[in-house]
Amino acid sequence: MEPKLFVDPSISKVILLVGTIKGAFLISSDANREKWQVSGPHFPGRVVYAMAYDNRAGRQRLWASSTHFAFGPMLHSSDDFGRTWTNPESAPIKFPESAGQSVAQIWQIVPGGPLEHEKLYCGVEPAALFESKDAGSTWSLVQGLFDHPHRPRWEPGGGGLCLHTIVVNPANPQSLLVAISTGGVYRTDDGGQTWSARNSGVTAGFMPNSYPEFGQCVHKVARSAQPDRLYLQNHGGLFRSDDGGDHWQDIANGVPSDFGFPMVAHPRDPDTAYVFPLETEMRVSPHGELLVYRTRDAGASWQPLGTGFPEELSYETVLRDGMAADTLDLAGLYLGTRSGKVYGSADEGDTWRQIADGLPAVTCVKTAVL
Amino acid sequence: MTVHLPGLLRDHTGGQATVEIACPATTAAEALAALWQAYPGLRDRIVNEQGEIRQHVNIFINEDNIRDQGGYSAPVPSGAAITIVPAVSGG
Numbered sequence: 001m002e003p004k005l006f007v008d009p010s011i012s013k014v015i016l017l018v019g020t021i022k023g024a025f026l027i028s029s030d031a032n033r034e035k036w037q038v039s040g041p042h043f044p045g046r047v048v049y050a051m052a053y054d055n056r057a058g059r060q061r062l063w064a065s066s067t068h069f070a071f072g073p074m075l076h077s078s079d080d081f082g083r084t085w086t087n088p089e090s091a092p093i094k095f096p097e098s099a100g101q102s103v104a105q106i107w108q109i110v111p112g113g114p115l116e117h118e119k120l121y122c123g124v125e126p127a128a129l130f131e132s133k134d135a136g137s138t139w140s141l142v143q144g145l146f147d148h149p150h151r152p153r154w155e156p157g158g159g160g161l162c163l164h165t166i167v168v169n170p171a172n173p174q175s176l177l178v179a180i181s182t183g184g185v186y187r188t189d190d191g192g193q194t195w196s197a198r199n200s201g202v203t204a205g206f207m208p209n210s211y212p213e214f215g216q217c218v219h220k221v222a223r224s225a226q227p228d229r230l231y232l233q234n235h236g237g238l239f240r241s242d243d244g245g246d247h248w249q250d251i252a253n254g255v256p257s258d259f260g261f262p263m264v265a266h267p268r269d270p271d272t273a274y275v276f277p278l279e280t281e282m283r284v285s286p287h288g289e290l291l292v293y294r295t296r297d298a299g300a301s302w303q304p305l306g307t308g309f310p311e312e313l314s315y316e317t318v319l320r321d322g323m324a325a326d327t328l329d330l331a332g333l334y335l336g337t338r339s340g341k342v343y344g345s346a347d348e349g350d351t352w353r354q355i356a357d358g359l360p361a362v363t364c365v366k367t368a369v370l
Numbered sequence: 371m372t373v374h375l376p377g378l379l380r381d382h383t384g385g386q387a388t389v390e391i392a393c394p395a396t397t398a399a400e401a402l403a404a405l406w407q408a409y410p411g412l413r414d415r416i417v418n419e420q421g422e423i424r425q426h427v428n429i430f431i432n433e434d435n436i437r438d439q440g441g442y443s444a445p446v447p448s449g450a451a452i453t454i455v456p457a458v459s460g461g
Contacts, residue, residue, distance in 0.1 A: 074414075
């Protein structure tokens with residue numbers, strides 16, 4: 001089967017932006033989300049850790065980071081749904097020479113909130129945050145976080161010392177939350193000038209003090225439809241905050257494992273969130289059973305969702321950016337595995353179908369709703 | 371001098387696999403500076419923002435890897451051929 005190389009927006013409603021260890025794929029469908037068309041590979045042979053869609057201010061722009069094992073990381077955008085991608089002469093995301101660092105990977109690309117149409121953020125390894133104030137034309141290091149006195153004491157996790165999560169606050173452009181492995185959660189309330197660790201209640205079971213100020217290995221944070229409510233998947237532990245990250249409470253109630261990577265919040269219901277629990281030693285779906293867990297009561301309880309997943313043994317891993325929701329009503333939910341499978345649900349997780357198979361290991365799944 | 375480039379870098383040389391640089395370079399540093407000037411898109415692919423040659427990029431002057439010849443101070447004989455290649459890898 002010869003895949004298409006780009007998406008036709010005239011017949012597409014939802015596009016999955018799927019990054020893999022050997023390139024990116026765009027997988028599109030109409031609003032029914034039953035039949036899917038795979039296009040790609042884009043950036044063949046390169047690792048794609050981060051993708052994003054920016055539909056603010058009339059744009060329809062895809063973003064992707066690529067890293068070639070020899071020639072390093074690069075940031076690309078496409079205004080024609082993957083028909084062409086930018087390939088800038090000069091790397092847009094790079095440390096100033098005075099920083100003494102060089103970008104190894106771009107882990108995250110996130111458009112700013114609805115009140116800041118031109119703002120974009122990138123999180124990188126080694127852990128640092130970059131911002132653009134002109135819709136991605138130019139970028140600069142967020143010096144306030146880079147200069148944080150904790151930074152020299154952040155330690156790399158298994159994936160490297162990376163800033164992998166950026167959570168904008170749609171109600172307050174001055175407030176931004178990031179997560180670092182391993183550093184934990186940090187928040188600014190003054191547009192990035194100053195930052196404070198926001199890990200109160202989040203465990204670090206691998207440290208002598210299980211509740212340090214910082215140093216947690218936070219895997220993912222998701223903001224719910226109620227801006228002050230956040231959900232957090234930790235390296236061991238599920239947590240919720242109802243005050244924007246000031247305090248966190250344990251919500252691992254009824255999951256087979258509190259270890260996992262992704263955390264996805266429902267686009268409209270602040271009580272609903274999704275996780276993909278992993279057995280802690282193999283870091284695969286427990287008992288070889290592919291299951292997503294959903295809470296409808298803000299973490300008081302979690303229910304397994306498996307209808308439509310394979311019934312045979314499935315020792316699958318979903319990485320931190322490997323699960324995402326769309327914004328349609330009913331919300332769609334999608335996940336990509338390290339075995340190169342992509343599954344989707346068009347009914348908020350109740351039933352699932354396989355969308356793609358045979359892809360390289362999936363690193364990220366993001367959604368674009370046209 | 372003559373510079374040979376791998377396929378992935380040819381987007382930044384107008385598709386050319388080999389480029390000629392008119393430059394009286396006597397060291398690798400001078401030769402690469404002239405290459406950046408002629409083809410600016412090559413720089414960030416070959417060196418990082420600290421100016422270090424990326425770990426898995428090899429630069430040969432004739433048949434010698436500059437890492438074995440003093441790095442940036444490696445001598446560039448008159449009429450040398452420079453070959454830039456990614457390290458071999460698998461998987």
